Amino acid sequence: MRENKITDTSAADARRGKDIQGIPWERLSISRQEYRRNRLEQYKNYENVPQSGESSEKECKPTKKGGAYFEFWHNTRSVKSTILHFQLRNLVWSTSKHDVYLMSHFSIVHWSSLNGRKREVLNVSGHVAPCEKHPGSLLEGFTETQVSTLAVRDKLLIAGGFQGELICKYLDRPGVSFCLRTTYDDNAITNAVEIYESPSGAVHFMASNNDCGVRDFDMERFQLSKHFSYPWPVNHTSLSPDGKLLVIVGDNPDGMLVDPQTGKTVMPLCGHLDFSFASAWHPDGNIFATGNQDKTCRVWDVRNLSKSVAVLKGNLGAIRSIRFTPDGQFMAMAEPADFVHVYDAKNGFEKEQEIDFFGEISGVSFSPDSESLFIGVWDRTYGSLLQYNRCRNYTYLDSLL
Template identity: 30%
Template sequence: MTNGDFDEQYLIPESGAVIQDYLDDFLYTSWYTGKRDLIELDSYGFPTEANFRVSTDPLVGTTVRQSIDFQGIPWGNEAIGPREYFRLYRLHTYSLACNHSDWSPDELSIDDVRISPYDPFFEFHTFYKTPVCVKNHFHLCKNLAFFGEYSILYVSNSGIQGQNLLTKEVADVFDFRNSILQKNSICCLSTSQQLGCFSTLYGQYGIFNPKTQSCSIRKMHDESINHIQLLDYKGLAVLGCNDGTVALEDIEKTGNQVIFRGTDAVNSIHPSPDLSLLLICSDCKRVPLFDWRSNQVVDEIFHSDSVLTGSWHPNGHILATGGQDTTLKIWDSRFFKYPIRTLGSQMSAVTNVVFSSTGDSLAAVEQADFAQIYNTKTFSDCQVIDFFGEVSGANFSPSGDTFIVGLDDPMLGGIMEFRTSIPSHLTCFF
């Protein structure tokens, strides 16, 4: 795990920090080896997108070898310099939020993982530059979802848009610029087989049908609804709120019932596949497992800092949690005393954790720059996807054959698509 000095863990980054800021600061560090007079700046003095364009001049780049990565950045040109130096700069200076100060990265016990750079589980397929994916809270990064195998829904500055992976077309699904929604307020987007839903930082939420483009916008209270998830065949939605409550919403009756009250902001909620348990991830170090049937907390699992995300394996026994302590923990619901595995991030907090539908793969996506995909046979083999940008969301397709990551950045943002490079022959041990 490479997180830089621990003192920097307590610095909270400004929401919406973008590559211009990092690149501009990078130009004045010892890591920078390019030529500042070749950097194109805008009227505010920030580097522009032109610095990342590949030159068509055959003489440019003849003295320094350019290496184009899958985001289209021409690393190695005379202006920017080599990619590895900017990566080192990001690793040492990226600031993390920290809610609980009684821990240190040096004290975390992280299990060893074999990184597979030459035998990836998923290969890069396409980078969709047109989509403008946004996130409106620095660690609520669930603004991207599949609706069917080849359609992606994502939050944009104007509302909710769609990207077709087959036709490459982008379409407006809902334009909320003239609606009752406050500007740039959507903090969570999720889908089921038939419907979609979103929640906002101002206590609003919506249930919508992308096919008919019908949407019902509702108001719960003035507190942020940090996470919402549909229970499609139950006709219910479960909502996790900033005031520490978890509520059930009847989609047809448009009424909600609070089923859990905590003292810490709920970051995400994750029902088990059989709906017997609800994993409640909050700003507390403890993660309660709530039993729907008895309306009681039946167990707890622990991190060293706030817990941001979780996911259940399709078998209903194994689950994963990720948090601000920069760890991913794997648990067996039949024995919660200790995690099966404790795995470290590359740079920042783990904000998205998701199992594929087959259970063969587990993705742990960080707040920025990195996603790790684990072989769930032993959780000892890992593919690291290395990019630049703040993550707006990440997910697997319904079949598990496609993995997408949304990036919120005006210059380098978009949607990255990865597809399975090897047959799904991995057999889970549980």
């Protein structure tokens, strides 16, 4: 505990001038401002389509910075948030204002901001096998799973792996419920998982794979219910709040809206210039957003898909994770490293708060009550979990406009 007190940073520490990540700039040969300038100049964005980041700039909507929507609360370095795949950054999930689940090396851990403690939920470095018998479940389980993506909702946790593995665990039950391998394709990595509740109230989850497949699983019957195939690897899907539309993005500049019952395309989504790895719906069911390696997040309105509502630009690189607050007020978009942008979604995405730190981002998550924002930071020395809390009387800093 003594180490935690030394290395962690609280809001009170930050107010006294301590760096939120505990970086001792005063003892280093470079200032924070100089290091930031170097990062902006030297960081190389990964692109599948050359020059996509530069080409996208002309469409970007200028935004006013200086918003103060979430304030720094705590940074804990006792939890090391890690990633295994440089393009997949959905490894942090909050189930309450105080409870967070994240990948830390080969363990899925739970962190409580109430007591400042972590506990291991699942270790995938060795042999993981299901303790329940269900049709289609691989009773032999998996060994040394490399987790590529994670999803946690309510009491259900799903971990996807580099070889198409799916490990499903109920947090209120001992052991793993079942293990699946979505495909035996050599290029079968599970890119994303989304847990949702069907109109009937049944819990489902949807897995997106590099084998160009989207698979829907019914957790009441523990069975595959739908399987759709597309012309390119699917990197992320998002189901609309009413369950009637599905956003699909992947290794193609154009995404698509599809009918989740049939898998057929309703409308293409044209505008991005590179491959996409993120998507999210606003709770109102009309607005959704997609994140791309062209360094932009595009905001769309289902009532008029002829063009994007807004094109929002990152500083360093691709937009690899997007989240809306459950109350619909804000949207967060995360770059691969250093920057998380929080936009005022309720007022047209014209104003933003820029959260600035150093390190690769493993994931971002708002709490279900919209009160907290958690950011996983992967770094050899300063790997941590950042927590920001909602500013109830947030103001806009006109002096920074």
